[in-house]
Amino acid sequence: MLRGAGRQGYGGEIGTPGFKSFQNFLSNSASLVSNLTPDENGRVECTFDAHKYSTIVVLAMDDNSVTQSTIDIPSSIEEIEKRDLSLSTPLNAEKYYNEMRNTEILKKSDTHVIEDITSTDYIMVDSLEKVNQVQTEIAKAAGNNLPTTFEFLKTWDKLDEEKKNQKYSQFMCHEVNLFLYFKDRAYFDKVVSPFVTNKMEKTFIDLWLLGDEQEVAKFKAIDSFHQLNSLEK
Amino acid sequence: MWYQNQYFKADHKKGGQIVIPYAKSHSSDKTILINDGFAQLTEFKRLPESYSFSSVFIVNHESLLMGKEAEILMKPSLKVNDRKCNLNIMKGTKVTLTTMSFVDNMPITKVFDNLTINNDQEISVKFQVPPNLQSVDILLETEVTNVSKGNKEKLASSHNIQMGTNNNTLSFYDSYLRKLKQDYYYYALGKNGEALSDINVSFTFNHNIYTNKSTTVPLNTDDDGKVKLGPLNDIVNVSANFRGPNGNCSANYVIRNTTETVVMPFTMNILEDEEVKLPYVCNHEFSQDTVTLVRYSSSFRVIENCFKNISFSHDKGYQYGRINISGLQRGHYTLTYVATMQTVSIRVHKGVYWETDSFILKDHSLVEKRERTSIMRIKDIAVEEEKENHKVSFSLDDYGKNARAHVYAFTFMPPDVNSSFDQLASENMDWSSLDIFPFAKWKNIFLSNRKLGDEFRYVFDRKFVKRFMGNTLDRPQLLINRHKIRDTQFDNEVVNAGNEYEKKEVREYDRMQQQIAPTSFAMNNMMPQMQQQMAFGSANMMTQN
Numbered sequence: 001m002l003r004g005a006g007r008q009g010y011g012g013e014i015g016t017p018g019f020k021s022f023q024n025f026l027s028n029s030a031s032l033v034s035n036l037t038p039d040e041n042g043r044v045e046c047t048f049d050a051h052k053y054s055t056i057v058v059l060a061m062d063d064n065s066v067t068q069s070t071i072d073i074p075s076s077i078e079e080i081e082k083r084d085l086s087l088s089t090p091l092n093a094e095k096y097y098n099e100m101r102n103t104e105i106l107k108k109s110d111t112h113v114i115e116d117i118t119s120t121d122y123i124m125v126d127s128l129e130k131v132n133q134v135q136t137e138i139a140k141a142a143g144n145n146l147p148t149t150f151e152f153l154k155t156w157d158k159l160d161e162e163k164k165n166q167k168y169s170q171f172m173c174h175e176v177n178l179f180l181y182f183k184d185r186a187y188f189d190k191v192v193s194p195f196v197t198n199k200m201e202k203t204f205i206d207l208w209l210l211g212d213e214q215e216v217a218k219f220k221a222i223d224s225f226h227q228l229n230s231l232e233k
Numbered sequence: 234m235w236y237q238n239q240y241f242k243a244d245h246k247k248g249g250q251i252v253i254p255y256a257k258s259h260s261s262d263k264t265i266l267i268n269d270g271f272a273q274l275t276e277f278k279r280l281p282e283s284y285s286f287s288s289v290f291i292v293n294h295e296s297l298l299m300g301k302e303a304e305i306l307m308k309p310s311l312k313v314n315d316r317k318c319n320l321n322i323m324k325g326t327k328v329t330l331t332t333m334s335f336v337d338n339m340p341i342t343k344v345f346d347n348l349t350i351n352n353d354q355e356i357s358v359k360f361q362v363p364p365n366l367q368s369v370d371i372l373l374e375t376e377v378t379n380v381s382k383g384n385k386e387k388l389a390s391s392h393n394i395q396m397g398t399n400n401n402t403l404s405f406y407d408s409y410l411r412k413l414k415q416d417y418y419y420y421a422l423g424k425n426g427e428a429l430s431d432i433n434v435s436f437t438f439n440h441n442i443y444t445n446k447s448t449t450v451p452l453n454t455d456d457d458g459k460v461k462l463g464p465l466n467d468i469v470n471v472s473a474n475f476r477g478p479n480g481n482c483s484a485n486y487v488i489r490n491t492t493e494t495v496v497m498p499f500t501m502n503i504l505e506d507e508e509v510k511l512p513y514v515c516n517h518e519f520s521q522d523t524v525t526l527v528r529y530s531s532s533f534r535v536i537e538n539c540f541k542n543i544s545f546s547h548d549k550g551y552q553y554g555r556i557n558i559s560g561l562q563r564g565h566y567t568l569t570y571v572a573t574m575q576t577v578s579i580r581v582h583k584g585v586y587w588e589t590d591s592f593i594l595k596d597h598s599l600v601e602k603r604e605r606t607s608i609m610r611i612k613d614i615a616v617e618e619e620k621e622n623h624k625v626s627f628s629l630d631d632y633g634k635n636a637r638a639h640v641y642a643f644t645f646m647p648p649d650v651n652s653s654f655d656q657l658a659s660e661n662m663d664w665s666s667l668d669i670f671p672f673a674k675w676k677n678i679f680l681s682n683r684k685l686g687d688e689f690r691y692v693f694d695r696k697f698v699k700r701f702m703g704n705t706l707d708r709p710q711l712l713i714n715r716h717k718i719r720d721t722q723f724d725n726e727v728v729n730a731g732n733e734y735e736k737k738e739v740r741e742y743d744r745m746q747q748q749i750a751p752t753s754f755a756m757n758n759m760m761p762q763m764q765q766q767m768a769f770g771s772a773n774m775m776t777q778n
Contacts, residue, residue, distance in 0.1 A: 016393075016394045016395050016396070016397075017294075017647070017648040017649075017652075018294030018647040018648050018652075019292075019294050019297060019394055019395070019396050019397060020294075020396065020397040020398075020399075020407060021299075021365075021366060021396045021397065021398045021399075022397070022399065022406075022407040022422075022424050023294075023295060023298060023407075023645070024298055024299045025422070025424070025425050025426030026295065026298055026426070026644060028644070029295055029296050029297075029298040029301035029302070029303065029362075030293040030294070030295035030296040030641055030642065030643040031641060031642045031643075032293060032296065032304045032306075032639065032640070032641040033625075033639065033640045033641070034304065034306055034355060034357050034639045035353075035354045035355060035357065035637050035639065036637060036638045036639065036640065037353065037636070037637050037638075038628070038629045038632065038636055038637075038638070041628070042628045042629040042630060042632060042636075043626065043627075043628050044626065044627055044628070044629065044638050045624060045625070045626040046624070046625050046626075046640050047619065047622045047623065047624050047625070048622060048623065048625070048640075048642070049621065049622050049623065050616060050622070050623035050625065050642055051618075051623065052644075053642035053643055053644055054411050054412055054413050054643070054644050054645075055412050055642065055643060055644075055646065055650075056616065056625060056640060056641070056642045057640070057641055057642075057643075057650065058611055058614060058625075058627055058638060058639075058640050059291075059638065059639045059640075059641075059653065059654060059657070060609065060611055060629055060632070060636065060637070060638040060639075061308075061609075061636070061637065061638075061657060061661070062609060062632050062633035062634060062635055062636040062637075063317075063352070063633055063634045063635050064605065064633055064661065065495075065496050065605070065608065065609045065633065065661060066496055066609075066654060066657045066658050066661055067493070067494065067495045067496070067608070067609050067610055067611055068493070068494040068611075068651065068654040069492060069493050069494075069552065069611040069614055069627070070489070070492045070493075070494075070650060071492060071614055071616065072412060072413065072414050072415055073414075073616055073623070073642070074414065074616060075616075075618055075623070076413055076414065078413060080411075080420075080426070080644060082425075082426040084425065085424070085425050085426075086425055133342065136342070137339070137340055137341065137342060140340050140342075141338070141339055141340065
């Protein structure tokens with residue numbers, strides 16, 4: 001009944017009891033020493049800087065039971081160690097500032113200099129795994145869930161020929177064809193290209209993949225160009 | 234055991250154990266039990282392989298500080314048909330951690346995969362706490378192979394932490410409770426940790442016993458923004474409320490008066506005269522006012538005060554003492570810790586331990602005993618100063634398999650310091666009911682002889698008399714000479730009547746004994762009877778004890 005009642009009437013903000021972002025001023029986060037196992041005498045020891053805390057909790061358990069001991073740290077200092085979260089170097093009120101997001105595409109051995117590293121958050125997307133993660137997060141932010149259909153492409157290079165054929169038969173589409181065109185040209189030339197060549201009705205992407213420049217050039221006409229999607233354009 | 238066209242042989246080395254694989258679905262069928270030239274027909278209910286998965290997430294309230302590394306512990310629990318099973322069968326375990334910022338609502342996901350699961354360790358993941366944290370979602374996923382169905386089952390457990398951010402309010406201050414060297418201190422601090430001095434705070438205290446009444450006291454904060462509340466002995470709850478410059482601020486804390494917390498079993502099954510040791514975690518002296526032990530009749534009437542069977546001892550190194558209970562005879566007892574109103578139901582059986590101490594063999598049943606009669610405790614706990622660090626040392630006593638410990642330290646008290654403990658205790662609790670395996674030992678309640686009447690005896694004699702071929706001499710063919718020997722006399726044969734059985738007086742106990750242990754064939758199936766179904770005070774209660 002009592003537990004969790006602490007946030008009632010708390011300015012409209014109700015969080016998980018005890019978890020508050022206002023605690024960020026503490027200079028020391030809670031210390032945790034986990035998974036300590038007793039020696040043959042049942043003795044357990046650990047070492048950490050305890051004087052900056054007030055209370056220690058020991059939580060012990062085995063397969064069937066759990067027990068807890070709480071002790072006050074005798075040498076605990078009364079003063080609470082804090083860190084200053086206030087804005088130490090305020091921005092010039094005479095100037096105008098805005099927040100920007102940017103993307104740079106770099107090739108191997110390219111360099112890019114971040115001029116103000118202190119006020120810049122950056123993330124490097126340098127693997128297919130990360131590309132997938134970023135796309136997943138972007139989809140989440142837009143309220144969607146990225147389908148997991150193309151998860152197999154992340155490990156395409158590790159698949160054997162038979163498995164590749166099986167996956168291609170199952171998931172053949174423009175997206176997969178484009179991926180293979182750029183990432184596995186040998187397989188594209190051997191399997192995908194003959195298949196696309198034999199398609200009765202070829203689309204813009206099909207023609208482009210086959211390198212049929214003459215046919216592709218026909219899409220320059222305004223009525224045809226208008227029907228292409230952003231990527232095709 | 235002959236079941237569904239399969240023969241299962243008992244393993245005599247394991248006390249006659251028969252291992253029967255799980256079925257693909259619920260099935261119940263006739264089975265034949267064979268032993269020593271005898272056989273018996275009964276029914277057996279075969280359960281499917283049904284897994285359930287859950288996890289306790291241990292996150293300290295002060296670990297999620299911006300820019301700091303936070304560690305989250307996870308204690309997974311895997312059960313098959315409500316029985317705990319080995320965690321090593323979990324494969325492909327991964328943790329997905331999603332943090333959400335309150336500035337742009339952008340989720341950031343981090344995946345910890347290829348985690349190794351050990352029975353003697355909690356799963357641990359560490360991550361750096363991002364700024365402007367709004368929430369943390371933790372998803373623990375794993376899979377187990379369902380052997381009977383021949384597929385892999387995906388199992389998952391999740392936990393969500395919402396940070397109290399005070400967004401959309403002007404309240405740039407909060408309440409904190411700190412325990413420093415036995416005394417509690419209340420702090421009113423701003424968002425940057427600045428003290429709110431001379432603030433009038435209204436404190437409400439609830440007493441351990443007088444829980445219905447509360448006392449409210451207004452106190453002012455000092456220059457450090459704090460109020461000394463003292464040791465708060467026998468106080469179970471403190472709430473603080475003050476009206477700040479931009480709105481009210483309130484907080485509520487559960488105060489734990491004891492520094493040691495243990496899990497008491499709900500029920501204990503012991504033998505007559507067996508000694509039981511239980512912790513006495515109480516700040517008050519041991520007396521009849523703090524602990525009671527009473528014996529109940531089958532109709533739930535108190536029939537005896539057994540306080541004399543309890544002795545108290547306080548061994549060196551322990552924070553609290555222990556009580557030893559001994560000399561109990563067959564019956565049902567209830568041990569009550571008055572201060573905490575914790576009760577332990579003690580069932581004393583007349584019997585012996587069978588094979589291991591996991592079963593009690595009685596005259597008419599086999600009682601499963603899953604609980605331990607000793608409770609794991611922490612002793613000799615000490616914090617010693619070393620050069621720059623502190624050494625925390627302690628000993629575990631009466632611990633079982635896969636024992637481990639976690640030590641965490643913090644500055645401010647959480648709303649309830651026992652919240653992780655309570656979750657672990659609840660998760661650890663074996664909610665599956667204990668089993669009683671009854672077996673028939675029929676006694677004839679009509680023990681005297683019955684004398685049959687002569688007529689019946691004649692009928693039976695004639696019925697069962699040995700038959701011969703008959704006379705093979707030549708039949709007489711001519712007139713037979715008649716010779717007078719004596720006069721014909723007629724006697725009256727006196728035919729004795731039989732009598733009825735002398736009915737033995739049946740004790741109520743015997744009658745119920747017969748009821749609890751019907752023949753296996755009469756039972757619907759061979760599933761054991763549950764102890765929990767034996768409601769206290771029911772007719773079957775007597776037979777349990």
